[in-house]
Amino acid sequence: xxxxxxxxxxxxxxxxxxxxxxDALTLSGSKVEEIITSGDxxxxxVTGKILKIEQHPDAEKLVICQVExxxxxxxxxxxxxxNMKEQDIVPVALHGSSLPGGLKIKKGKLRGxxxxxxxxxxxxxxxxxxxxxxxxxxxxxxxxxxxxxKEVLGLDNxxxxxxxxxNRPDCLSVVGIARETAATLDLKYxxxxxxxxxxxxxxIEDNLKVEIKDKLCKRYMARGVKNIKIQDSPAWMQERxxxxxxxxxxxxxxxxxxxxxxxxxxxxxxxVREITSxxxxxxxxxxxxxxxxxxxxxxxLNSQILNIKDGDRTVGIAGIxxxxxxxxxxxxxxxxxxCANFDGTNIRISSKNLGLRTEASGRFEKDLDPNLIETAMDxxxxxxxxxxxxxxxxxxxxxxxxxxxxxxxxxxxxxVNSFLGLNVSKEEMKACLxxxxxxxxxxxxxxxxxxxxxxxxxxxxxxxxxxxxxxxGYNNVPSTLIKVSSVRTGKHxxxxxxxxxxxxxxxxxxxxxxSYSFVSPKIFDKILLxxxxxxxxxxxxxxxxxxxxxxxxxxxxHSMMESLARNYSRNNSAARLxxxxxxxxxxxxxxxxxxxxxxxxxxxxxxxxxxxxxxxVENILGVLGINNATFARESENPTFHPGKTAxxxxxxxxxxxxxxxxxxxxxxxxxxxxxxxxxxxLDILFANANLERKYKALPKFPAVxxxxxxxxxxxxxxxxxxxIIRKQGGSILEDVKLFDVYKGKQIPDGMKSVAYxxxxxxxxxxxxxxxxxxxxxxxxxxxxFQLGAQLR
Numbered sequence: 086x087x088x089x090x091x092x093x094x095x096x097x098x099x100x101x102x103x104x105x106x107x108d109a110l111t112l113s114g115s116k117v118e119e120i121i122t123s124g125d126x127x128x129x130x131v132t133g134k135i136l137k138i139e140q141h142p143d144a145e146k147l148v149i150c151q152v153e154x155x156x157x158x159x160x161x162x163x164x165x166x167x168n169m170k171e172q173d174i175v176p177v178a179l180h181g182s183s184l185p186g187g188l189k190i191k192k193g194k195l196r197g198x199x200x201x202x203x204x205x206x207x208x209x210x211x212x213x214x215x216x217x218x219x220x221x222x223x224x225x226x227x228x229x230x231x232x233x234x235k236e237v238l239g240l241d242n243x244x245x246x247x248x249x250x251x252n253r254p255d256c257l258s259v260v261g262i263a264r265e266t267a268a269t270l271d272l273k274y275x276x277x278x279x280x281x282x283x284x285x286x287x288x289i290e291d292n293l294k295v296e297i298k299d300k301l302c303k304r305y306m307a308r309g310v311k312n313i314k315i316q317d318s319p320a321w322m323q324e325r326x327x328x329x330x331x332x333x334x335x336x337x338x339x340x341x342x343x344x345x346x347x348x349x350x351x352x353x354x355x356x357v358r359e360i361t362s363x364x365x366x367x368x369x370x371x372x373x374x375x376x377x378x379x380x381x382x383x384x385x386l387n388s389q390i391l392n393i394k395d396g397d398r399t400v401g402i403a404g405i406x407x408x409x410x411x412x413x414x415x416x417x418x419x420x421x422x423x424c425a426n427f428d429g430t431n432i433r434i435s436s437k438n439l440g441l442r443t444e445a446s447g448r449f450e451k452d453l454d455p456n457l458i459e460t461a462m463d464x465x466x467x468x469x470x471x472x473x474x475x476x477x478x479x480x481x482x483x484x485x486x487x488x489x490x491x492x493x494x495x496x497x498x499x500x501v502n503s504f505l506g507l508n509v510s511k512e513e514m515k516a517c518l519x520x521x522x523x524x525x526x527x528x529x530x531x532x533x534x535x536x537x538x539x540x541x542x543x544x545x546x547x548x549x550x551x552x553x554x555x556x557x558g559y560n561n562v563p564s565t566l567i568k569v570s571s572v573r574t575g576k577h578x579x580x581x582x583x584x585x586x587x588x589x590x591x592x593x594x595x596x597x598x599x600s601y602s603f604v605s606p607k608i609f610d611k612i613l614l615x616x617x618x619x620x621x622x623x624x625x626x627x628x629x630x631x632x633x634x635x636x637x638x639x640x641x642x643h644s645m646m647e648s649l650a651r652n653y654s655r656n657n658s659a660a661r662l663x664x665x666x667x668x669x670x671x672x673x674x675x676x677x678x679x680x681x682x683x684x685x686x687x688x689x690x691x692x693x694x695x696x697x698x699x700x701x702v703e704n705i706l707g708v709l710g711i712n713n714a715t716f717a718r719e720s721e722n723p724t725f726h727p728g729k730t731a732x733x734x735x736x737x738x739x740x741x742x743x744x745x746x747x748x749x750x751x752x753x754x755x756x757x758x759x760x761x762x763x764x765x766x767l768d769i770l771f772a773n774a775n776l777e778r779k780y781k782a783l784p785k786f787p788a789v790x791x792x793x794x795x796x797x798x799x800x801x802x803x804x805x806x807x808x809i810i811r812k813q814g815g816s817i818l819e820d821v822k823l824f825d826v827y828k829g830k831q832i833p834d835g836m837k838s839v840a841y842x843x844x845x846x847x848x849x850x851x852x853x854x855x856x857x858x859x860x861x862x863x864x865x866x867x868x869x870f871q872l873g874a875q876l877r
Contacts, residue, residue, distance in 0.1 A: 089328035096263035103243035124240030129182035155231020163200035168220030185211035254451035258349030268520040279463040288480035298368035309478035350461035351445035357419035359411040362396030404449035426455035517556040600644035603634035637669035645688035659691025683767040710775035741765035
């Protein structure tokens with residue numbers, strides 16, 4: 086927000102320099118980006134009147150101009166510009182002058198004709214706006230001749246550029262900054278003149294009707310002006326607009342821009358001849374509707390965009406830009422002033438969708454005060470009258486369905502002092518708030534504050550404390566030590582368990598990897614997930630960086646495979662990695678946030694097999710005190726090898742998967758090595774963790790060790806055998822260890838030999854051979870009956 090220093094002084098009698106003012110306002114919360122003092126590089130450039138224009142005898146595109154610059158004799162200048170005419174007043178850079186960018190102007194010859202200087206454009210003077218302008222800068226006809234251009238254009242003026250935060254739309258205006266300046270420097274500010282007389286006896290309410298058909302429009306006001314005289318704005322208004330970065334166009338358009346900059350409320354003017362239905366309606370556009378805006382660009386609209394319509398015909402995009410079909414023209418004799426308030430979020434989205442950001446949309450998207458509309462409309466009518474641009478019609482159309490009222494806040498001044506670490510009296514606090522137009526009454530220790538509607542950011546007691554602090558002066562707040570007592574509470578249980586898991590993984594020889602939770606939808610095909618898999622139901626990101634990061638992952642297998650493939654592609658012969666991260670499972674209720682599951686993923690390749698991976702998982706189970714986990718064959722998961730994969734469960738609750746990756750998945754990632762991955766749900770692990778450790782005395786009685794070798798079918802799982810042994814062994818069974826699995830010539834086809842070492846011990850006596858044999862035989866019978874096992 087650029088605020089010319091001279092314009093600011095129209096409303097508040099500033100008694101400090103621009104630099105001092107910038108420092109003071111920054112300290113009070115209105116951050117100053119920079120202070121621009123223009124014109125320093127411009128020297129010896131004056132205003133001149135073109136007396137005569139002649140064609141250059143030897144150049145078709147050049148003309149010879151005789152220009153009066155206040156000296157006795159006119160100066161001759163040769164130029165290639167073609168937008169000027171005789172009697173126009175233009176900036177003239179004389180011999181020996183300098184322009185922005187270090188350009189030096191000297192007299193010389195162009196195609197044999199002497200040229201004693203150069204006539205300048207806005208760009209050459211360094212004051213061009215974003216809008217492209219061709220040709221010389223044409224000054225108002227009443228501009229004095231021979232005057233320094235810096236004095237005429239106010240280029241010796243300082244312009245303060247503010248960075249206004251989105252919660253302070255009231256500061257997006259010169260008056261708003263004047264209010265802040267007055268509060269900061271403890272001065273008084275004045276509002277611009279809002280008085281006018283409706284000289285035209287015609288009433289706009291007899292000729293026009295306004296309908297708000299969508300709640301996105303909070304208020305709409307219209308007034309009429311007849312007997313319009315389209316002409317240039319006076320020099321003082323053009324100067325103000327130029328300094329603020331806006332190009333003057335004509336008196337009516339300049340009035341709307343001036344009011345927007347002065348008060349912060351965008352306005353628009355329609356040519357009354359183009360409003361043929363006598364009804365202005367505010368409603369949404371139709372999908373695919375085409376509309377040409379004032380910049381001459383045809384745009385495609387959609388049903389989320391709010392339009393201003395003349396009956397069924399669109400004449401403007403609400404809050405963004407008017408239409409070319411209703412612009413004010415040179416022969417316009419009557420206008421309708423529009424002043425409205427729209428939903429900020431909708432304007433922001435519409436502006437982004439259209440790729441069209443304007444001064445108006447930049448203000449509307451921050452949710453302006455709807456009560457500012459009448460002030461802005463009165464000011465526009467006042468300027469029309471002041472400039473003699475037309476006659477104001479009687480009547481005002483004001484559609485305001487839900488009026489926004491001021492609200493009040495009650496705040497204990499003792500709390501404010503405690504919160505800020507100050508010792509400020511309630512009277513001082515009242516003075517600080519009054520200076521900001523937050524009128525305050527004191528009732529014992531309570532500050533009763535009347536919050537005007539333009540201060541949409543003051544809603545809670547902390548907001549009041551902030552206002553007091555910034556006007557009292559942050560630099561006046563004493564430095565104090567924080568009054569807190571810190572108590573070391575230790576880590577949360579799950580944090581402690583997480584550390585145990587990491588330590589177990591590191592001690593197993595693994596390295597930690599980290600990957601993004603954002604993935605591509607293509608990963609599901611890459612890991613061969615079936616089309617009906619619930620894991621394909623992923624959460625889409627509204628504004629992704631690209632397709633490769635467009636959804637939240639529902640499985641971490643892809644992330645681990647990418648990490649392994651990256652190591653493999655860099656010629657690492659082996660890799661042992663783990664990642665602790667999250668997967669995101671959509672909630673059945675779309676209005677609720679997704680379920681975030683904590684997952685530990687283990688991956689490895691090179692000089693390893695399934696049992697290495699299973700051993701790492703068992704290490705995790707061991708440190709967490711989980712001894713009831715089961716591994717069951719898993720052959721239905723298409724990502725894994727059907728014969729080398731196990732599902733891990735606790736108390737029949739599925740916890741994860743451990744196994745070798747399917748060869749086809751390996752190929753999809755460019756891997757020739759066998760890969761092994763485990764994906765385990767940490768939340769279930771932590772819920773079943775048991776860190777309680779009980780002391781167990783050393784055994785007093787000897788143990789009895791018996792070995793058995795069994796012939797069983799290939800499909801019989803070791804887990805099944807161990808479960809039967811433990812169940813039948815009873816209280817005297819101490820331990821079971823598998824020490825051999827064999828298949829060879831001595832073993833029939835479809836069979837395998839498994840050998841166990843079984844340890845028996847009683848805590849209160851020495852076991853007899855008879856007792857051990859009885860239990861041992863019971864185990865063998867159960868194995869034979871349930872699994873068809875044969876003792877070798």
